Amino acid sequence: xxxxxxxxxxxxxxxxxxxxxxxxxxxxxxxxxxxxxxxxxxxxxxxxxxxxxxxxxxxxxxxxxxxxxxxxxxxxxxxxxxxxxxxxxxxxxxxxxxxxxxxxxxxxxxxxxxxxxxxxxxxxxxxxxxxxxxxxxxxxxxxxxxxxxxxxxxxxxxxxxxxxxxxxxxxxxxxxxxxxxxxxxxxxxxxxxxxxxxxxxxxxxxxxxxxxxxxxxxxxxxxxxxxxxxxxxxxxxxxxxxxx
Amino acid sequence: xxxxxxxxxxxxxxxxxxxxxxxxxxxxxxxxxxxxxxxxxxxxxxxxxxxxxxxxxxxxxxxxxxxxxxxxxxxxxxxxxxxxxxxxxxxxxxxxxxxxxxxxxxxxxxxxxxxxxxxxxxxxxxxxxxx
Numbered sequence: 001x002x003x004x005x006x007x008x009x010x011x012x013x014x015x016x017x018x019x020x021x022x023x024x025x026x027x028x029x030x031x032x033x034x035x036x037x038x039x040x041x042x043x044x045x046x047x048x049x050x051x052x053x054x055x056x057x058x059x060x061x062x063x064x065x066x067x068x069x070x071x072x073x074x075x076x077x078x079x080x081x082x083x084x085x086x087x088x089x090x091x092x093x094x095x096x097x098x099x100x101x102x103x104x105x106x107x108x109x110x111x112x113x114x115x116x117x118x119x120x121x122x123x124x125x126x127x128x129x130x131x132x133x134x135x136x137x138x139x140x141x142x143x144x145x146x147x148x149x150x151x152x153x154x155x156x157x158x159x160x161x162x163x164x165x166x167x168x169x170x171x172x173x174x175x176x177x178x179x180x181x182x183x184x185x186x187x188x189x190x191x192x193x194x195x196x197x198x199x200x201x202x203x204x205x206x207x208x209x210x211x212x213x214x215x216x217x218x219x220x221x222x223x224x225x226x227x228x229x230x231x232x233x234x235x236x237x238x239x240x241x242x243x244x
Numbered sequence: 245x246x247x248x249x250x251x252x253x254x255x256x257x258x259x260x261x262x263x264x265x266x267x268x269x270x271x272x273x274x275x276x277x278x279x280x281x282x283x284x285x286x287x288x289x290x291x292x293x294x295x296x297x298x299x300x301x302x303x304x305x306x307x308x309x310x311x312x313x314x315x316x317x318x319x320x321x322x323x324x325x326x327x328x329x330x331x332x333x334x335x336x337x338x339x340x341x342x343x344x345x346x347x348x349x350x351x352x353x354x355x356x357x358x359x360x361x362x363x364x365x366x367x368x369x370x371x372x373x374x375x
Binding site: 150172174176177180181185187210 | 321334336372
């Protein structure tokens with residue numbers, strides 16, 4: 001740096017002389033521009049500062065080739081005399097997608113195989129595929145493992161694989177009761193169709209039946225009629241049980 | 245979802261017909277089946293006998309009384325452990341005294357089975373039907 005600062009005065013003195021001379025050589029025939037350079041020279045001198053000095057880019061120092069072994073670790077890898085270290089490339093983890101394309105469907109299938117081995121319950125509720133399945137508007141009777149029956153009009157069937165459920169509505173002691181039952185629940189012992197709907201319902205969800213205008217009210221007498229007929233046909237003990 | 249100002253049907257023969265919830269006890273959320281609440285009797289049943297003072301079916305509570313009650317039916321659906329849902333078309337309760345015994349001697353109307361899990365078996369045995 002010291003050496004460069006010493007050179008400065010020389011550098012500063014040169015440009016103005018050159019600028020004026022070039023003006024003269026270029027435009028000899030024109031007088032008007034001659035007036036202006038005088039105005040320019042003065043500010044140029046005052047504008048000059050130490051930062052405007054030109055410093056040539058220093059020559060790149062060749063990297064020392066003979067570096068003692070113990071310093072090699074401190075310099076970047078690409079400057080080391082030997083070849084750069086190989087990056088360790090890890091293989092990608094094994095793809096889960098390749099192993100099982102659709103895990104949800106697989107789990108559903110395996111669960112259905114456990115909970116519904118005969119496929120009977122599946123056929124009973126899959127109203128899109130099987131014609132003899134439960135339809136909305138049918139009157140169903142569900143018996144649970146603990147012996148409690150529940151019957152009602154089927155308002156909706158939600159087909160959700162293993163979580164398939166249906167909504168029953170009934171009126172007990174003049175109070176509307178709704179129960180949503182999981183079709184494949186191990187608590188559900190049996191599902192019977194007591195009475196099919198007379199006309200095919202044109203809605204998938206019969207929530208309008210909650211309104212007093214469309215409410216079916218109690219289905220108890222229909223269910224008890226059905227049970228009486230059933231016991232008469234089969235001649236079994238199910239008649240003496242109290243039904244609801 | 246029974247909370248402040250909810251009107252409930254009272255389904256026992258204590259004499260109250262419609263009560264209003266003023267507090268939910270032991271929880272910071274809306275009450276559901278099996279929860280104890282504090283109610284104000286808003287409407288009482290007129291058995292006809294209560295004006296004459298005949299003690300046979302006289303109302304045990306009067307309009308404006310503040311009592312404890314147990315919710316036995318709720319409009320909001322409840323989930324059972326097996327994933328099934330149960331909901332009723334109205335909110336109903338049964339009046340109880342401070343020690344938890346029902347004030348009425350009879351009940352009319354279906355109640356939820358969840359009462360058994362909440363140690364309200366006495367109410368459940370009074371009910372004509374449970375779901």
